[in-house]
Amino acid sequence: MGGGWKPWHSMAKVLILGCLFTGFLLLFYAYVAPLQVSMTEPPAGTSCSPPTPPVNSSSGEGSCRPKTDIVFMKTHKTASSTLLNILFRFGQKHRLKFAFPSGYNDFNYPAFFKRSLVHNYQPGDCFNIICNHMRFRYPEVRGLVAPDATFITVLRDPARLFESSFHYFGTVVPFTWRLTGRDKLAKFLQDPHRYYDPKGFNAHYLRNLLFFDLGYDSGLDPRSPQVEAHILEVEQRFHLVMLQEYFDESLVLLKELLCWELEDIVYFKLNARRASAVPRLTGELYRRATAWNQLDALLYRHFNASFWRKVEAFGRERMAREVASLRRENERMRRICIDGGRAVDAEAIQESSMQPWQPLGTKTILGYNLKKRISQRHQQLCRKMLTPEIQYLIDLGVNLWVIRLLKYIREFLRW
Template identity: 30%
Template structure:
């Protein structure tokens, strides 16, 4: 005790006799206090992924200091701007050498059948049976998804107003040719709806978002089962994005994953030019809505929840972050894109890149099928090497 008291006396004497040292000591104490504050905020941020943190630049600093989450299950719903989100996740995983749940060909792994782990081809199946990212078209099965994802995975999906979803489906999959009836003719003769009541390849049709999320077609007319289904999705997903508010959705995704906004920059993918979209009258919209009542119940529930989540995030904070993200996206577009064309599948827009476009530009504009094949080649090689090692270690000396 006496030694510590003596130390204090000496310290007071040093402070009094050495003003320069006193200034340095004050600076050290200030920096230490700031460090303690940042650490405490950092710990709190890890506990509450939706907590409010002041100042955009400070938040970006914290996002880089906090441990970025790498594990995410993204249910890619049809015609909900999900290709843009998928591209963000594929780029994130590619740059970090992460593993993916991948289809053996094309871009579906499950659907119309719900996803099952045995759908993963042996050439793409990691020995651990666990994967960082799931982001391809599938049909949701909670039990199967949990089986292949890490325990701390974020579960995310995206929705869109069901009237716009169905109009987009009708155009993209050319239902006019398949069912021999134009969209406008169908809307003006709704009694002909029986002509289009079957699902395209058993995958695409009415109440598409609910179908993708695993709801059974035979339960579409059961209100109690619809409400039970919506509650189930609410319980099992950490974030339900809204395609009409894509920037706000991506800000919330970045917040959930502890990512800086740079991780969610994008070029809009698989979008149609405005002149290819059928503009419906109010009565026509009501007709389409009457065919998609399950999706409308799902959508309105999560739209209300989305609104509340933004308010909890902070309205001013959200506006500030959206402005930053829009600036980042504009810079990416200017840096990468030379021109647009409408030669994509279903009259969707594609990008012609500048000659000097870099790796980020290349993958931000890369189509889903080509990008998926790139990932397959990488993962097949990884699986081959790991299995070769396992074979070596399983042999006795």
Template identity: 35%
Template structure:
């Protein structure tokens, strides 16, 4: 017992030491960049003006972090007609493998998580997994903390949930009430400055703090400025910590992970240590292929199982160039996300070294070769404007970002068509299809009286 206690204390001390080192580093970086905020201008330039859509306007109501478009909730039947006839042929074409363990994937915002989710959707459908779906729409009542009651009932004939990968704000104790004890817990993080820029672009009209900044661009003196540059000039004046929908407006990854995203406090080291112990793998977007190889090792997957196309990519005209001044301000405003990312980046490479760097390099080469082969078979055009895509494969659009998609090759066999459509199928369409397949009905829309005010 004494040795076990001593081992535990040494491990805790290691985590605390690493955390304190990262905290000091962040503070020194903030102090060093403070002069940039005082001496540089505040212009943040867009890469270009968004091109006008051709044909029909496919824009829908703003993408709310806690809601889904009502027009999508009843679309499962249309997806079903295209996908279900080929599902069995796809399953029969794949040899029987060891059944993967149950997986819970914390889908963080604008980190590459939709690409991972698509991979897990395909895996789950192939394995006839039982999905833990939200009771309403596509998210677990985000931005509320996850609760077990947010999950739809276990389908008849199923003994447990095998896969959970819809948006939530993490609560580990509640999650463990839903998933089996041997669940593999995974998430993904992305470099914080690019994450925030993407979150701001995608949710400008649905996060109140961002909307107020956008409205402020109409004031005298702000005419030629972007909403992001106006927000960064004085973020505290736009952000309301008591407004749940403003959770993504400061340290969004920390918020999704269930941490205090407002400011550093005494609970942070212990909370971060609990996350480090709970997650089997925290993927890193900047090392995506390496992350997938480690994920494949956890789940017993082959390189062809991990093939992917990047989902929810924005048009270049919607991406904001971050100059030194903007980067300094973003780093200051999202200091906790920087700490979170740096901590798990080190943990990621520790896991990679344990896995074996040469072995990892070989795995990445195999994954890329398999992915290129599958993309060549399936995709006729990438980065396709939504106006040129049919409804089935058109990603959901917001009024502040144009999300690009993929066109599947024609003249494919029925089996290949089923596989290739799934490869590029956007989140909402795939979500609806799997829900209908599991429950035999369309997803429920969120009742009006349950929407956050």
């Protein structure tokens, strides 16, 4: 029996997987395709009326009100999951109305955003917070929030972003399958045009991803006047462009912009990769990666300069004090909440509700174990701060049926 079992076992897996995949495609097209065909414009003059939040008594003026209408353009691999957790917690605290996708954790990315993709959207609906992954389309987003909504996003050094994206998404970009050898990223960067297919499936992940996420053509000639026009358009539309490399300073600027309190921006780093899975680019490869992502490099250079102008206006010494306060509070919460005081590999995470979503074929994303004994005062906050994006969306009532199905298929493949 032992010798004849393996072929039948493998065949059964293939047949069952085929049935599951076919069913998934049927469900997907039955559910998603109608959403993409129909889009109703809201009536003119529609605006949101958010609940009036309490006055922030900690501000020096005594009359500052926390802003509750926020569009976060969630870019890929930029610490955006950490910021998402901050927005989820703030939205829950003030009982705000989120615009969520349905079935999945993004708005049909990489297709352009349409307001009809918002779960249970009706013409004229308005929302306080929009924060899930999308390919940005300003007029569509603008029509869902109040006129004075705050628009924010996060950028990252393009070479580092490319490296992270290559390792995270590379397995789902078919043209990378032709790469051989131990260091596929280095081989790709030696001659990217040899492998890169701009029309290939998921190709957008591996060139000028920031430009693409923001809704622009990631294949533009860097010398085109459109590039500068797009960058200036981003500057006009977004009130704050944060930098992943200076995340704490960015959060301090965000706190000031939104009139929030320190407790609103405390965080733990989420969706981080294991250190051994993060090979650092050498000087030459770093230069090649930057050149390959030249549009993102121009975008980043512009907003790196504007970021430090904002820091100067805020005050360098004041910024140092605020960053120190944030780090002290983060450290205090780490001691209160995290078992062992640090992130651990997926296999060491005890609760399934704390297991982060992993890239296909690997388990490189770290997570946390919640301490067994936490005071009643901090128990709920600790759990929220440590909850990964997918589980938090489910807790907020989002129906992630596609994610659940993918999870079952992945578990079956490990059978």
